[in-house]
Amino acid sequence: MKKLTVLALAAATASCFAFNAQAASSKGTIAIFVNALDNPYYAAEAAGAKRQAEAMGYDTLVLAHDEDVKKQNELFDNAIGQKVKGIIVDCADSTASVAAVQKAVDAGIPVALINREIVKDGIALVQLTHNNFQAGSDVANRFVELMGEKGDYVELTCSLADNNCVTRSKAFHQVLDQYPDMKMIARQDCKGALLPGKQAMDSILQANPNIKGVICGNGPVALGAIASLKNAGRNDVVVVGIDGSNDEMASIKAGELKATAMLQAQELAVQGVKAVDEYLNNGKKPEKERVMHKGIFIDKTNADRVKDFLYQ
Amino acid sequence: MKKVVMLLTTWGVVSLLLCGFRIVTKEEFKQLQTPESPLLSQIAEIFDRDLTGxxxxxxxxxxxxxxxFSDPNADFGQLCTQYGYRQSPDIQCNFPVKLKGQIKSVNTQSRRGTLSVTTPKGxxxxxxxxxxxxxxxxxxxxKSVSYLDFNDQTVYGEFGEKINAYCLKKLEGKAFEPGESIEVLGAFSSWDVPGSPSMIQIAPAELNK
Known part of the structure; x- marks a missing residue:
């Protein structure tokens, strides 16, 4: 019995040493907050940030705020309480998130924003976003070509509560509204998800069988529209979107989705972690606080080069 | 008493209108207080002075x-640095160019109308x-105005649209025929070395016959 006790104590001491050694080798924890982990885009963001942070010697804490400002606030409080070294966040809202970011910065924790920006300058270490306007313009220009500059079309927006979706929609219209022979016969907000995209398309298609094209604010909505059109046997309708997930690539290769703009989700996340690391190690802030990354235009000619929101 | 109040109110409104006052909606008022960007109202000046210059x-x-571009070893990044301009490596390169040539054909079938122009070297x-x-x-x-002057993708997009609208305004009333000689000062964008010269589409800041 005595031997067992000694062995158990020795094992406990050894594991304690092992834990401490691991803790000593870690540079601390980087918290990574994204909207949702079951959406391919946000999952890619989280995976990119986690991989980069761990490669740099940090532990990671990956959580989703579900686009809920209150929940995001709690995540920030928790991270501050845990004394994390830095926070990478795709924030829940561009205005309401200012206070949460400010709170972390006041606690000495640098915050890198990815994808969604906040409305105030000078608080976050860096704000890395996609050029949603350019992505929207590129996709709309191709949509115009595919439509032959005329015909009835539908716009399915991602989520008009999301500033990025609003920007994409504005970019669409800056292009499309210059073509008087292209007529938008319906517009519906599909909350950025596949099922509402399909349901919206189902009902719009019933009322407007003559539609020639559908321009979508993001990938899941576009895939939802395609599912609806396939059910209705309508493979003649032009569908375009924005995002660049693996599912979209498969759809492009199958000739269903005609074009998209790939948003560099992983690249933004990696750059965010690098900025935080640079600041923690050398006290250096990025040259510019707001940095835009281009959306890469994708069609059948280059869909093979995309995997997990990375362009190779 | 009621009549007096009504008369005074009518008199007040008429006076305001006659004095040049305009009643604006709440939204208009908000926009007047915080214009999206003062640069949006300086397009002519920016175009004629900064851009054309x-x-x-x-x-x-x-x-x-x-x-x-025809050099098989052409390094696009280097060519962009030397002959073009971009605000960051992440966006298309924009090349300022001049051209004297002859109109080969006029495409007005598309709303993105173009002239096909043959250059002196063919x-x-x-x-x-x-x-x-x-x-x-x-x-x-x-170079004088960048995204950082706006920090808003939509307003920056609007600025680009106004620049284009001003460019088109300068072309108003001009008709083009094949065979005519033209001189162009303008710019084109590209992500990479254009696959062929015909892929180059120049937006003109000046277009003279």
Whole structure:
């Protein structure tokens, strides 16, 4: 019995040493907050940030705020309480998130924003976003070509509560509204998800069988529209979107989705972690606080080069 | 008493209108207090002074640029640094160019109307004549105004649209025929070395016959 006790104590001491050694080798924890982990885009963001942070010697804490400002606030409080070294966040809202970011910065924790920006300058270490306007313009220009500059079309927006979706929609219209022979016969907000995209398309298609094209604010909505059109046997309708997930690539290769703009989700996340690391190690802030990354235009000619929101 | 109040109110409203006051909606009032960007109301000045001046100083002859592009070892990044301009490596490169050539054909079938122009060295490039320009080469080649002056993608997009609209306004009333000689000062955008000269589509800041 005595031997067992000694062995158990020795094992406990050894594991304690092992834990401490691991803790000593870690540079601390980087918290990574994204909207949702079951959406391919946000999952890619989280995976990119986690991989980069761990490669740099940090532990990671990956959580989703579900686009809920209150929940995001709690995540920030928790991270501050845990004394994390830095926070990478795709924030829940561009205005309401200012206070949460400010709170972390006041606690000495640098915050890198990815994808969604906040409305105030000078608080976050860096704000890395996609050029949603350019992505929207590129996709709309191709949509115009595919439509032959005329015909009835539908716009399915991602989520008009999301500033990025609003920007994409504005970019669409800056292009499309210059073509008087292209007529938008319906517009519906599909909350950025596949099922509402399909349901919206189902009902719009019933009322407007003559539609020639559908321009979508993001990938899941576009895939939802395609599912609806396939059910209705309508493979003649032009569908375009924005995002660049693996599912979209498969759809492009199958000739269903005609074009998209790939948003560099992983690249933004990696750059965010690098900025935080640079600041923690050398006290250096990025040259510019707001940095835009281009959306890469994708069609059948280059869909093979995309995997997990990375362009190779 | 009621009549007096009504008369006074009517008199007040009429006086305000006659004095040049305008009643605005809440939204208009908000916009007047915080304009999206003062740069949006300075398009003519920015175009005529900054953009045209910059293009005159830095434009490369299109034939010379096409020759550089034709080198199989052409390094696009290096060519962009030397002959073009971009605000960051992440966006298209914008090349300021000048061109003297002869109109080969006029495409007005598409709203993105173009002239196909043969250069002195025999290459064929396109010059945009609208009514849709379809890109932002003129905005993006401009050095005096950048995205950082807006920090808002939509307003920056609007700025680009206004620059294009001003470009098209300068073309108003001009008709083009094959065989005519033209001189162009403008810019085009590209992500990479154009596959052929005909892929080059120049947005004109000046287009003279």
């Amino acid at each position: 910059q293009l005159r100083d830095s434009a490369t002859d299109i034939d010379d640029l096409i020759e550089l 290459a064929e490039v396109k010059v945009k004549i609208g009514p849709v320009v379809g890109d932002t080469a003129l905005r993006d080649v401009l």
